[in-house]
Amino acid sequence: MKKFLAMLMALSMVLALTACGSSSSTEESASSESEATETSAAAETEEAETEAAESEAAETEASEEAESGEYGEATQAIIDRGVLRVGVKNAVQGFGYQDPLTEEYSGMEIDIAAMIAEYLGVEVEYTTVTAATRGELLDSGDIDCVLATFTITDERKESWDFTTPYYTDHVTVLVQNDSGITSLADLEGKVVGVSSGSTSARSVVEACIDAGLIDADESGYDAETFDPATWTTFVSFKQYEDYPAISTALTAGEVDAFSVDKSILAIYLTDDRSYIEEEFAPQEYGVATAKGSDFSDLCEELISGWLADGTIDGLIDEYGLN
DSSP: OHHHHHHHHHHHHHHHHHHHHHHHHHHHHHHHHHHHHHHHHHHHHHHHHHHHHHHHHHHHHHHHHHHHTSSOHHHHHHHHHTEEEEEEOSEETTTEEEOTTTOOEESHHHHHHHHHHHHHTOEEEEEEOOTTTHHHHHHHTSOSEEESSOBOOHHHHTTEEEOSOSEEEEEEEEEEGGGOOOSGGGGTTOEEEEETTOSHHHHHHHHHHHTTSSOHHHHTOOTTTOOTTTOOSSOEEEEESSHHHHHHHHHHTSOSEEEEEHHHHGGGOOTTEEEOSOOEEEEEEOOEEETTOHHHHHHHHHHHHHHHTTHHHHHHHHTTOO
16 A cells, blocks of 8 residues: 555656646747747847938938039039020921920920930920020020030030030022022022021032132131121122021022021922032031030930930931931
8 A cells, every 4th residue: 555655646746747847848938939029020120220221321312412413513503493494496397396376396406405304304495596696595594505406616616515416417508490590600699698697608608619619719718707798709698587587588589599507498498499409518416505514514425325325316217307
């Protein structure tokens, strides 16, 4: 009996120890799971805090860049104003034309101006210019750039910056069919209408010199001092403020011919008019900006990019300027 009771007591002790061990194991497991959960939550919190800090740092950096001038002064002024002011033509279809009814502008140069404005995230404002006023408005700061069939010349580059050319044209002469004028040689003694401030008159004289129709030495021709208003050797010129006025003068017989870039003359080509045989003086058009402006660099970057990726070729095709 005593032996049986001893065995029973030993068994009870074993069972008690086993129960204690099980309880301890369960508690340790629960404790481990709790610690893991707390560690995971802490890690997520730390990650969120890190992302928030990085985001705030990025915003701060962007703000500092804007304040310090991510762009140069001239470009930043356009962004701050919210408007890009562009000088354009309003009577040159395919380049810059303003519908007289809707007053909407259209053309290749209009689109390029809009693309520059879009890049800067601003609106675009068009100001109609002529060959005589475009440089003046740029100098006065009334406009930020010119996209108005503005031919690049060494002389003009002394006053303004120009981008890489986005289009190349040639000068020629438009006449009435009944005038009997078919070539440069037929311009002897004639009056040619040109736009004030343009290079067309000089181009005609230089083409006549190259053709042997004018002796450069005897005529005293000097490209730097050439003045259409006083030139009388072989051919003379009459200047007008805009192209429609020259076209009207040609019809009225005030001038015998109308000379400018062929893409512009195409607007005034009618069944009773024709071009002379010669085309001369390649005319490269570029975006003109204030001399030394940081905005000049941006325009150059954009035009070069759009030439490289075919965007400008697409505009040339769209407006039939090939």
